[in-house]
Amino acid sequence: MAEFMELEGQDGVRMAWNVIPGTKQEASNCVVPVSAVYTPIKPFPNMPVLPYAPLRCRNCRSVLNPFSIVDFAAKIWICPFCFQRNHFPPHYASISDENLPAELFPQYTTIEYQSPGEASSIPPVFMFVVDTSIIEEEMAFLKSALSQAIGLLPDNSLVGLITFGTLVHVHELGFNTIPKTYVFKGSKDVSKEQLLEQMNFFLIKPKPPTGVIAGARDGLSSESIARFLLPASDCEFALNSILEELQKDPWPTPVDQRASRCTGTALSIAASLLGACVPGSGARILAFIGGPSTEGPGAIVSKNLSEPIRSHKDLDKDSAPHYHKAVKFYEALAKQLVHQGHVLDLFACALDQVGVAELKVAVERTGGLVVLAESFGHSVFKDSLRRVFRPEDKDLGLSSNGIFEINCSKDIKVQGILGPCASLEKKGPLCSDTIVGQGSTSAWKMCGLDQATSLCLIFEIVKKEIPDATLQSSNNQFYFQFLTYYQHRTGEMRLRVTSLSRRWVAGPGSIQDLIAGFDQEAAAVVMARLVSFKMEIEAEFDPIRWLDKALIHMCSRFGDYQKDSPSSFSLSPRFSIFPQFMFHLRRSQFVQVFNNSPDETAYFRMILNRENVANSVVMIQPSLISYSFQSAPEPALLDVAAIAADRILLLDSYFTIVIFHGSTIAQWRKAGYHNQPEHQAFAQLLQAPRDDADAIIKERFPVPRLVICDQHGSQNLGNYFKVEVGVGVAC
Numbered sequence: 209m210a211e212f213m214e215l216e217g218q219d220g221v222r223m224a225w226n227v228i229p230g231t232k233q234e235a236s237n238c239v240v241p242v243s244a245v246y247t248p249i250k251p252f253p254n255m256p257v258l259p260y261a262p263l264r265c266r267n268c269r270s271v272l273n274p275f276s277i278v279d280f281a282a283k284i285w286i287c288p289f290c291f292q293r294n295h296f297p298p299h300y301a302s303i304s305d306e307n308l309p310a311e312l313f314p315q316y317t318t319i320e321y322q323s324p325g326e327a328s329s330i331p332p333v334f335m336f337v338v339d340t341s342i343i344e345e346e347m348a349f350l351k352s353a354l355s356q357a358i359g360l361l362p363d364n365s366l367v368g369l370i371t372f373g374t375l376v377h378v379h380e381l382g383f384n385t386i387p388k389t390y391v392f393k394g395s396k397d398v399s400k401e402q403l404l405e406q407m408n409f410f411l412i413k414p415k416p417p418t419g420v421i422a423g424a425r426d427g428l429s430s431e432s433i434a435r436f437l438l439p440a441s442d443c444e445f446a447l448n449s450i451l452e453e454l455q456k457d458p459w460p461t462p463v464d465q466r467a468s469r470c471t472g473t474a475l476s477i478a479a480s481l482l483g484a485c486v487p488g489s490g491a492r493i494l495a496f497i498g499g500p501s502t503e504g505p506g507a508i509v510s511k512n513l514s515e516p517i518r519s520h521k522d523l524d525k526d527s528a529p530h531y532h533k534a535v536k537f538y539e540a541l542a543k544q545l546v547h548q549g550h551v552l553d554l555f556a557c558a559l560d561q562v563g564v565a566e567l568k569v570a571v572e573r574t575g576g577l578v579v580l581a582e583s584f585g586h587s588v589f590k591d592s593l594r595r596v597f598r599p600e601d602k603d604l605g606l607s608s609n610g611i612f613e614i615n616c617s618k619d620i621k622v623q624g625i626l627g628p629c630a631s632l633e634k635k636g637p638l639c640s641d642t643i644v645g646q647g648s649t650s651a652w653k654m655c656g657l658d659q660a661t662s663l664c665l666i667f668e669i670v671k672k673e674i675p676d677a678t679l680q681s682s683n684n685q686f687y688f689q690f691l692t693y694y695q696h697r698t699g700e701m702r703l704r705v706t707s708l709s710r711r712w713v714a715g716p717g718s719i720q721d722l723i724a725g726f727d728q729e730a731a732a733v734v735m736a737r738l739v740s741f742k743m744e745i746e747a748e749f750d751p752i753r754w755l756d757k758a759l760i761h762m763c764s765r766f767g768d769y770q771k772d773s774p775s776s777f778s779l780s781p782r783f784s785i786f787p788q789f790m791f792h793l794r795r796s797q798f799v800q801v802f803n804n805s806p807d808e809t810a811y812f813r814m815i816l817n818r819e820n821v822a823n824s825v826v827m828i829q830p831s832l833i834s835y836s837f838q839s840a841p842e843p844a845l846l847d848v849a850a851i852a853a854d855r856i857l858l859l860d861s862y863f864t865i866v867i868f869h870g871s872t873i874a875q876w877r878k879a880g881y882h883n884q885p886e887h888q889a890f891a892q893l894l895q896a897p898r899d900d901a902d903a904i905i906k907e908r909f910p911v912p913r914l915v916i917c918d919q920h921g922s923q924n925l926g927n928y929f930k931v932e933v934g935v936g937v938a939c
Contacts, residue, residue, distance in 0.1 A: 220247040220318065226726070234714055243667060245663070245730055250659060255316075257322050258311070266294055276288055333490070339497045359444070366438065374503065382434050491551070546574060553596075568810045580811040633648070633649050736798055
C-alpha cells in the first residue's frame with residue numbers, strides 16, 4: 209500500500225488497477241472498473257509553477273509532458289496520445305539533453321502553469337442567504353456565527369445579504385441613510401428580468417433588448433451593482449447593524465402548521481442577482497437553512513403538520529408528492545449556476561429535515577460545501593463556518609471557475625466522473641457509450657473546488673483483441689493526462705497538468721501482474737461511489753446483491769483455491785483487506801438507509817463523493833486506536849473484545865470522533881490522579897488520544913463531532929458505532 213500512497217503524494221492520484229487489463233474482456237473479468245480517484249489541486253510543496261503558457265499538441269491539445277518523445281536535433285516532440293509530430297516554438301531553441309524545460313523532467317509529472325496577465329479583476333464574492341423562519345434561540349446562534357464570519361472576510365471581498373421566511377428580502381447595503389430592502393413574494397418564482405426591473409437596475413442605463421441577459425459586461429453600471437454587493441471593509445458596520453436588528457419571521461404560524469419558508473425562491477433570486485452583477489466571477493452563495501421549505505418552488509412538504517416529510521420508504525414507493533418537482537427545480541437552478549460559474553454552499557442546521565436530498569444536485573454540480581448539524585449553536589456548524597474563512601488553522605484552499613479535461617490513449621474511453629462537477633457536453637472520440645455519473649463528455653465544469661476535492665474517474669478499455677507478444681512487450685503503456693484550468697485563490701488563472709503512464713497486460717500470464725498493481729483501498733472507494741450512484745438512479749437496484757456478486761467474482765478470479773475444497777481458499781496480501789472493506793461497505797450508511805433520513809443519506813453520499821481515498825476509507829471502515837500503559841498506541845479490531853477497563857479507545861468514523869475511557873481509567877480520572885505530579889504517566893495517557901483527535905479535527909472539513917464518554921456511562925460507544933460483528937456493543 210505504501211507505494212500507492214507514494215504515487216498519490218507525487219500526483220494526487222490513486223488508481224484501483226496500477227497495472228491495467230489490456231482488453232475489454234480482461235477489464236470486465238476484473239469486476240472493479242479501471243478507475244482513478246484524483247485530487248485536482250492537491251498542494252505539493254515541490255511542484256514547480258511555470259510563468260509561461262503550456263506547449264500543446266496541435267492535434268489532440270494535450271500538453272508537453274515527460275512521456276513525450278523528443279527529437280532534440282530536429283526540435284520536434286511526439287505526442288504520446290495521438291502520435292502527432294509537433295515543432296518546438298523558437299523560445300525552446302536551446303533545448304537539449306542537458307538543458308530540459310521543467311515540463312520534461314521525469315519527476316515533474318504534475319506541474320502548474322501560471323499565465324502572466326491572466327488574473328480576475330473581480331474580488332471574491334459572497335452572498336449570504338439567511339433563513340429567518342427559526343426560533344429565537346436558533347436565530348441568536350446564527351446571528352453570532354454570521355457576525356464572526358463577516359469579521360473574517362477579506363477586506364476586498366464583495367458581500368451581499370438576502371433573508372427569507374414567508375417573503376424574500378434583498379438588502380440594499382449601499383443605501384446608507386436607512387435600512388432598505390426589496391421584498392419578493394415567496395410563493396412566486398421570479399425571473400431574472402423581473403428581478404432586475406423591480407430593483408430599478410435600468411434607471412441609469414436603458415433596459416437591454418428582449419432576450420438579452422443583463423450583466424456587468426453588458427449594461428449594468430458599477431453603481432447599480434454596488435447597491436447590493438459592497439466590499440466587506442465598506443459594509444461591515446451596515447451588515448452587523450442589520451444582523452443585530454434581524455428578527456425571526458414575523459408572520460404568525462398556526463399551531464397545526466409548519467413555518468412558512470421559501471428556500472427555493474430565495475436561492476433563485478440570489479442566483480439571478482449574482483448572474484446579473486458578477487457573471488463568471490466564481491461567486492459563492494452561502495445558504496443557512498433551519499427547516500424544511502414549505503412555500504414556492506422547491507418546497508419539500510406542505511405547511512400542514514398532518515403531512516409528514518418524505519422518508520426513504522416514500523421515495524421507494526414514489527409517494528413523495530413534492531420530491532420530483534423540487535428536484536427538477538434545483539436541477540434548473542444548478543444549470544443556471546454552472547452557466548454563471550457560481551457556487552452554492554449549504555449549511556443546514558435543524559433537528560428536522562430541510563431538503564438536502566433535493567438540494568444535492570445544485571450543491572454537487574457547482575462544487576459547493578455542505579454542512580449538516582443539529583443546531584446553529586452546535587460546534588460542527590460554528591467550527592466548520594469559521595474554517596471556511598479563517599486560513600491560519602487549516603486552509604481549505606477555496607478556488608473557483610475550474611474546467612477539468614482528460615486526454616488518454618486511444619484504447620481507453622471515459623465513461624464519466626462521480627464527484628462534484630458538471631458536464632460541459634464536450635463530445636468526442638474519448639467518450640464511451642456507457643455513461644456513469646457526469647458522462648458523455650471529456651470536459652467538466654468545476655465552479656468551486658478546494659485542496660481536498662477529489663473526483664472518481666471511470667474508464668473503459670475498448671481494445672478487443674489480445675496483441676501478439678512482440679507488440680505487447682514493445683508498446684505496453686497506457687497514458688493519461690488530467691488538465692485542471694482554475695482560478696487560484698490569489699485571483700490568477702492557473703493550469704495544473706498531471707500526466708500518468710501505466711503498464712497494461714493481457715493474456716493467460718497476466719493475473720500476477722494485475723494482483724501486484726491492485727490498490728484495494730482505492731478499489732473499495734470506487735465501489736462505494738458506484739453503489740451510491742446506482743442506488744440513486746436505478747429503481748430496482750439491490751445494492752447488497754450487487755456487492756456480494758462483485759466480491760464473489762473477484763475472489764473466484766484472483767483467489768487461490770482447489771475446487772470443492774473451501775479450506776484451501778486464500779487471497780494474495782494485495783487483496784486480503786478488500787473483502788473486509790466490502791463487508792463494512794454493505795453495512796455502511798451509504799448502503800443501509802434504515803434509521804437515516806433522506807437528508808442524512810444525501811449528506812453522507814455528498815461527502816463521500818468529494819473526499820480522497822484515505823478519508824473515504826475511514827467512512828467505510830472506521831478506525832479504532834487503543835491506548836494503554838502496556839504499549840504504544842496501536843490499531844484495534846472493530847470488535848467488542850477491544851473494550852477493556854484499563855484502555856482508552858479512539859474511534860474515528862469520519863463524521864464522529866469518540867474518545868472512550870474504560871471503567872478503571874474513568875474512575876482514576878474522576879479521582880483527579882492526572883493532576884498529581886506522581887501520576888504524570890496517567891496524565892500523558894489521558895492527553896494522547898485528545899491530541900490525536902484534535903489533529904484529526906484540524907485536518908477535516910466538515911468538522912467532525914467530538915464525543916468523550918466513559919464505559920457504563922450515559923453516553924457509550926455503542927450509541928455512536930455498531931461494532932461490525934453482527935451485534936451492537938453494550939458498554
